[in-house]
Amino acid sequence: xxKDKQFVFGHQxxxxxxxxxxxxxxxxxxxxxxxxxAVALGKPNDETQFALDYFGVKAPRVIKSxxxxxxxxMLVDHxxxxxxxxxxxxxxxxxxxxxHRVNFxxxxxxxxxxxxxxxxxxxxxxxxxxxxxxxxxxxxxMMMSAIISDTxxxxxxxxxxxxxxxxxxxxxxxxxxxxxxxxxxxxxxxTNVDDKDAKTLIDTDAKSYTLGGKxxxxxxxxxxxxxxxxxxxxxxxxxxADENKSEGYDLFLGMVTDxxxxxxxxxxxxxxxxxxxxxxxxxxxxxxxxxxPGVVSRKKQVVPPLTKALGKK
Amino acid sequence: xxKDKQFVFGHQxxxxxxxxxxxxxxxxxxxxxxxxxAVALGKPNDETQFALDYFGVKAPRVIKSxxxxxxxxMLVDHxxxxxxxxxxxxxxxxxxxxxHRVNFxxxxxxxxxxxxxxxxxxxxxxxxxxxxxxxxxxxxxMMMSAIISDTxxxxxxxxxxxxxxxxxxxxxxxxxxxxxxxxxxxxxxxTNVDDKDAKTLIDTDAKSYTLGGKxxxxxxxxxxxxxxxxxxxxxxxxxxADENKSEGYDLFLGMVTDxxxxxxxxxxxxxxxxxxxxxxxxxxxxxxxxxxPGVVSRKKQVVPPLTKALGKK
Numbered sequence: 001x002x003k004d005k006q007f008v009f010g011h012q013x014x015x016x017x018x019x020x021x022x023x024x025x026x027x028x029x030x031x032x033x034x035x036x037x038a039v040a041l042g043k044p045n046d047e048t049q050f051a052l053d054y055f056g057v058k059a060p061r062v063i064k065s066x067x068x069x070x071x072x073x074m075l076v077d078h079x080x081x082x083x084x085x086x087x088x089x090x091x092x093x094x095x096x097x098x099x100h101r102v103n104f105x106x107x108x109x110x111x112x113x114x115x116x117x118x119x120x121x122x123x124x125x126x127x128x129x130x131x132x133x134x135x136x137x138x139x140x141x142m143m144m145s146a147i148i149s150d151t152x153x154x155x156x157x158x159x160x161x162x163x164x165x166x167x168x169x170x171x172x173x174x175x176x177x178x179x180x181x182x183x184x185x186x187x188x189x190x191t192n193v194d195d196k197d198a199k200t201l202i203d204t205d206a207k208s209y210t211l212g213g214k215x216x217x218x219x220x221x222x223x224x225x226x227x228x229x230x231x232x233x234x235x236x237x238x239x240x241a242d243e244n245k246s247e248g249y250d251l252f253l254g255m256v257t258d259x260x261x262x263x264x265x266x267x268x269x270x271x272x273x274x275x276x277x278x279x280x281x282x283x284x285x286x287x288x289x290x291x292x293p294g295v296v297s298r299k300k301q302v303v304p305p306l307t308k309a310l311g312k313k
Numbered sequence: 314x315x316k317d318k319q320f321v322f323g324h325q326x327x328x329x330x331x332x333x334x335x336x337x338x339x340x341x342x343x344x345x346x347x348x349x350x351a352v353a354l355g356k357p358n359d360e361t362q363f364a365l366d367y368f369g370v371k372a373p374r375v376i377k378s379x380x381x382x383x384x385x386x387m388l389v390d391h392x393x394x395x396x397x398x399x400x401x402x403x404x405x406x407x408x409x410x411x412x413h414r415v416n417f418x419x420x421x422x423x424x425x426x427x428x429x430x431x432x433x434x435x436x437x438x439x440x441x442x443x444x445x446x447x448x449x450x451x452x453x454x455m456m457m458s459a460i461i462s463d464t465x466x467x468x469x470x471x472x473x474x475x476x477x478x479x480x481x482x483x484x485x486x487x488x489x490x491x492x493x494x495x496x497x498x499x500x501x502x503x504t505n506v507d508d509k510d511a512k513t514l515i516d517t518d519a520k521s522y523t524l525g526g527k528x529x530x531x532x533x534x535x536x537x538x539x540x541x542x543x544x545x546x547x548x549x550x551x552x553x554a555d556e557n558k559s560e561g562y563d564l565f566l567g568m569v570t571d572x573x574x575x576x577x578x579x580x581x582x583x584x585x586x587x588x589x590x591x592x593x594x595x596x597x598x599x600x601x602x603x604x605x606p607g608v609v610s611r612k613k614q615v616v617p618p619l620t621k622a623l624g625k626k
Contacts (some may be wrong), residue, residue: 090381099422101418101419102419102422102425103417103418103419104416104417105414105417105418106414106415106419107414107431107616107617107621109412109427109613110415110427110429111427112415112425112426113425114423114426115424116424130443213510300422304421308420312509
């Protein structure tokens with residue numbers, strides 16, 4: 001009799017790492033005797049779809065809830081309930097593999113592997129090596145794409161020596177000779193903002209947090225020209241204000257990131273704005289915008305200073 | 314210049330696993346280039362002292378707070394703030410190695426290794442193997458003693474095939490031919506209750522939890538004869554009631570565990586008693602006591618059913 005099936009999935013609004021982590025970790029666990037299916041909590045974004053098409057990989061099917069299909073799940077590239085499947089509180093989490101802060105509470109002991117590396121797929125590659133399982137060519141391509149995506153081609157301050165080493169191993173398996181040339185194509189595929197409405201732009205890569213008692217939504221929009229968003233600021237701010245109202249967020253913070261030059265513009269709608277100014281040591285202009293030179297990582301450069309400014313440990 | 318010093322420590326009211334995990338993990342991290350000191354949040358109990366004396370290992374010094382000596386710490390054999398050092402909220406946690414439920418929140422990503430195994434020292438032994446570091450003889454003896462302690466000589470339902478394999482490896486390194494004979498001696502060393510007052514008995518191996526909004530204290534007292542405590546029940550219950558009052562616990566639950574026969578008596582003082590009856594499917598007598606045959610693990614057989622009975626996920 002086979003084992004109970006488990007879902008493996010990344011966070012809501014999946015990015016390339018969320019999708020590639022689910023695909024690769026599900027493959028690894030199945031090789032180790034588990035019965036898992038990689039699924040996703042949303043459709044691939046443009047960048048991820050580019051990588052899926054490039055390496056000929058099918059997107060995982062989208063689920064709305066874990067029950068009634070499975071009672072047990074494995075989480076990759078996230079651990080916080082707010083970022084997980086809608087019924088996460090009703091199922092058993094057997095494994096977590098993640099590279100974000102740990103903000104997790106479940107009554108049963110389980111397998112939890114976290115490392116402060118730039119990409120969850122780097123950790124998963126180290127698990128393939130640990131268990132002596134070979135990474136298939138197509139999956140290696142997706143994992144390499146995830147490292148490119150999460151580290152902005154190894155330029156984000158989240159990048160570690162492990163990511164730099166592992167991306168080379170994966171590129172070799174995937175048959176990609178020029179990581180940089182492929183990476184620029186991949187990142188650019190995710191920056192087409194002109195044909196998207198403002199709501200889509202602020203929804204595609206957004207995460208929710210409770211920081212210092214405040215409900216905060218932080219979205220990242222990748223561009224190759226910051227002006228692509230600046231020229232549409234009224235529309236974007238309105239979409240943020242609408243979401244604050246409908247979802248009950250205190251503050252919506254948008255990071256508009258120039259993926260080629262590794263800089264961001266911030267857009268803050270809601271309160272407390274003072275915490276944003278303290279966190280980034282600057283002043284928001286009359287539009288609630290400010291420059292954040294060198295800021296590209298929500299996890300390392302936005303959440304920690306904002307947490308501190310909001311007066312929580 | 315050497316790296317900033319970090320403390321490595323287990324939970325409050327340390328047991329053999331908490332002490333042995335700190336000693337062994339500190340040794341491993343130092344071999345890997347870190348600058349750590351194994352410390353403890355309390356003095357060794359009688360069982361742990363027996364093992365320390367047997368293998369000629371010095372007890373880690375007791376600290377009351379991490380600051381101002383260090384800013385960074387590594388947690389072993391626990392992760393919950395309530396069970397950790399008093400100023401845990403003011404320091405950075407760089408590593409956790411643990412085998413309990415994850416109930417953890419810190420703003421920065423870090424290294425977190427949890428496995429649902431019987432003993433934290435089993436996980437640490439697997440990390441020695443992963444990094445190719447040899448376990449010194451004395452430390453192997455302590456780690457073996459920890460597995461004996463946490464699994465009650467491999468009889469607790471928390472015991473996994475990993476613990477069974479690893480204890481043999483450790484015994485070999487430690488030069489212990491008969492694990493069972495040594496183990497009985499070690500466990501018995503921790504069951505001397507006659508010369509201890511009731512407050513000491515309920516304090517020595519006790520942990521605090523917040524379950525379903527209630528503040529719960531769960532203590533375990535190891536004995537070779539359940540009657541050693543039954544005959545002193547009035548005194549023990551009074552000590553529990555006193556602690557509920559002074560510390561604000563809603564419920565104090567004592568597990569009196571016969572380490573040779575793997576059974577427990579439960580003693581409940583405070584509320585809600587109904588949750589205890591539901592959790593263990595029985596009736597508390599007029600003294601607030603009930604038999605719990607086969608129950609020996611707080612982590613696996615007490616916390617989860619109590620969590621469920623208290624109406625939390």
